[in-house]
Amino acid sequence: MRLRHILGALLLLASLPILAREKAAAWVRVASPHFTIVSNAGAKQARHVAGQLERMRSVFQQTLSGGSADPAAPIIVLAARDDKTFRTLVPEAWLAKGQMERAGQFIRAPEKNYVLLRLDAAGENPFAAIYHEYTHILMHRTNLAVPLWLDEGTAEFYANSRIYSGEAQLGLPDRDYGGLLRRTALLPLSTLFAVDYSSPYYNEETKGSIFYAESWALTHLLMVRGFAEHPSPIQNFLNLTRSGVEPLEAARQAFGAPAQLQKDLGNYVQQGDFHFFRVKAATEVDENSFSGDVLAPGESLATLGDIMVANGRFRDARAALVEALRDDPRNADAATAMGYLELRENHLEEARRWFSEAVRLDARSTYALYYYATMLMESSEGGRPPDEVEKSLRAAIQIDPTFAPASSALATFYAQRAEKLEEAERLGARAVELDPSILAFRLNLAFVLLRRDRPGDAIRVLESALKIVKTPAETEQVNMRLESARRFQEALASRRALPPQNPEVSPPALRRHSEEISPPVLRRRSGESPPEKSGSTPAAPGKSPPARGPRDMLDGTITEVTCSLPTHMDLTLASSAGKFHLHSEDYLKVEYSAVGFEPAGELVPCTGLRGRRARVFFYDLKGRPNEGDLISVELRK
Missing domain, CATH: 2.40.50.140 (Nucleic acid-binding proteins)
Incomplete structure (x- = not known):
């Protein structure tokens, strides 16, 4: 009997991720004015990470010509002290043999931005990964869809920066990339422009290095070449692609003939004389002024588990979150993350139960209130969502008026119930204003406008949504809605053109595609596809249930x-x-x-x-x- 207990304990221990078993390394939390750092490298290192981010933010803030360097969602940085910790959190696909070795990851979510950093990464600039990931945050807060080569090229451009008191040097040359490019054949630009997140050039070590290096070099060339031009060639390129111009043609119009650009890039790489930008900027930051505390085991495991869920490591996430709740059954963050895990695994009833528990534990958690409300909307299956949805979402907005997901979800709630449609439009527009980079906010706003019988305005919103799509699936989704909105516009015009009808005669049908009937309520994070619904309405006795x-x-x-x-x-x-x-x-x-x-x-x-x-x-x-x-x-x- 004793042996059985020992074996059971060993099996439970083996099922836990490394982070859940490491009790020796305390996790600390440091809060600066614009960032929250969670790290197992100690308070001093965490404060230094926060300080570097604050300095980089200050540089961007002073060079954005009145723009803001702050995204709508908060930024939470998990600074892993070493590769061992880092590997327990990244997507499992990154661990396969032959994959690119990475030093950071940006995880975009509607309610927060996660940055995962590895503090022991090799390289001559110890802050390169920090600057790289922060640049990604700023790139993704815009309402532009940025091609992958330019997204990574810009992040690498600013990663090679040094910040001093009163001055920043941006876009310094990367000697490793320069050496690689001088001894390796460049990719054709047509290949570079076609690389996406599934491409071997993005994921495999042997191909990924040349993709990152060439993306950096081309971006560097275009940045330097367009320094005195307004708008810059890069801005012209983005404007063309957002208007629907195919990337190669957009590059031809913005950068010149592709053959000449390829030749110019080759010459630029070979000559090795890379310029950089020297910017006068106030960068004084007092790192000792940042607040900090040591996290209880349950607190740290809740954060780690949430990141694991976002990265699809469901088994490890469940083990970490179970341990977190065992350490503190009243941990609302762990309950919220557990609900998110169940949602990702399509266990809707369990997700609803966990979000309800999270709200009970912390009635002021905007995340818990938001997810609880969206789960209630999900359970209504297209019918009339319950009144409790409104109460929960209004509470979230009252706690944080800038929490855009709650405003967008409440707009959808009113549209589904055909109530307070004027307020629904205001809420939907507010969400888009707060974070124009989230596609679902625009889709929800278009849904509200259709419910107000304003298909023309809905079409304009959907056309703007096409400018920020990032995947073929998103493009198809928006185009389907556009087609439906245009059909509805035609039907509405036909109905209004007809004389008053006999009540016994039905008016022209105003039929919309299903996607307008079940708009996204942003219950999942970026890049996640909604799970298939479990179960269906049973058919009549003796018949197979129709699909x-x-x-x-x-x-x-x-x-x-x-x-x-x-x-x-x-x-x-x-x-x-x-x-x-x-x-x-x-x-x-x-x-x-x-x-x-x-x-x-x-x-x-x-x-x-x-x-x-x-x-x-x-x-x-x-x-x-x-x-x-x-x-x-x-x-x-």
Whole structure:
């Protein structure tokens, strides 16, 4: 029996990540005016990291011509003292043989920015990784989609900087890159411009080095060449790509003929005489003034577990968070991270329970309130979200009025309920203003505008969203919404052009694509795809459940309603797009509401819907055109 207990303890210990077992290394937290540093390298080193970031921020702030060097979301820097710690937190794909050796990672999330740093990284500039990752933060706070070569090239340009009292030297030459480029054939620019996050040139050690080096050299060349030009060639290039011009053509227009640019880059690399920028800037920072404390084990594990979740290391994250909650069952941050983990693994009921617990533990946690509300919205499955969503999101906004995700989610809540649409538009626009780099904020705002029957404005918002997409999937998502908004615009114009109709004749259908019916509420972080929904509405007895398609919406007149035991309902909606047959296994779970009027008496679905104008929400059924699973019914006057 004793041996069994010992083996069980050893198995539990083996399942924990290294960080959860290392009790000797205390984690400290240092807070400067604009950064929070969490590190296992000691308070002195953590203060130094914060000081370097504050100095770099000061330089950027003084050179941005009135712009802001502060992103909307807070910046949390996890400074790992060595490679051993660093490797327990990065994506597991980075650990595979032949992968690039990295010294830092930027993790973009709607509610926070994580920067993961390795403090023992090799190199002549010990602060290069810090400057590199901070540059990424500033690059990603804009409303521009930046190509990967320029994103990494700019980060490498500023990584090679030195900051002194009263002066900063930016874009110093990188001798390692210069040597590599002089002895290695350059990539064709067409190849360089095509590299994305899945490319071997970004991930593999043998190819990644030349990608980073050439991206740095080309950016350096263009920065120096365009120093006195306003706008600069790089800004012209970004303006062209954001307007839809293909990258090679945009480069030709902004930088000149590709063949000549390739030749110029080769000559620039070979001559080895790289210029840099000398900037007069006040950089005095008192590192000793930063507050600091030693984290309890549960506090540090909650932060580490949250980063592990963001990086997809779910097993390690769960072990760390379980340990954190064992150390302190009232740790709201650990409960929030556990909810986020369950959400990422598509365990929606467990996620909802953990977010509810996090709110109970800390009623002033904006993250917990936000995630709890979005989970409640998720559970409504396109129907009428519960009142508690509004209460939770308003509490988050009251605690932090600059917390953009809560404003965007509340705008979506009102749009889904067809309530307070003017305020919903203001909230949605505020979220975009606070953080223009988040695609979902623009999609949510477009959804609100469609609910206000303003497809033209929604189209303009979606067209602006195309300028910040970063992946083909995001481009496809926005284009689908644009197509739906344009169809809705045409249908709305046709309806308004018609003379008053006989109430027995249904007006033209105002049909929108499902994505406008189920807008994103930003419950996941950047780069994450939403998990598939678990389960579906069961089919009638004796039939295989049909595969659900996307959510959809249709306007028309309900012409037939048939109910059968126990609670089945079949509904036919007539519209200019044809007749649609909708089914519910339980009509008591369908949401019923009225817009613009108060129905007389109690509404009995089986007998009170026939002949009424309505907007219905439903799931399309794959392979069954003009059929769907009913979600909700909005009666219209």
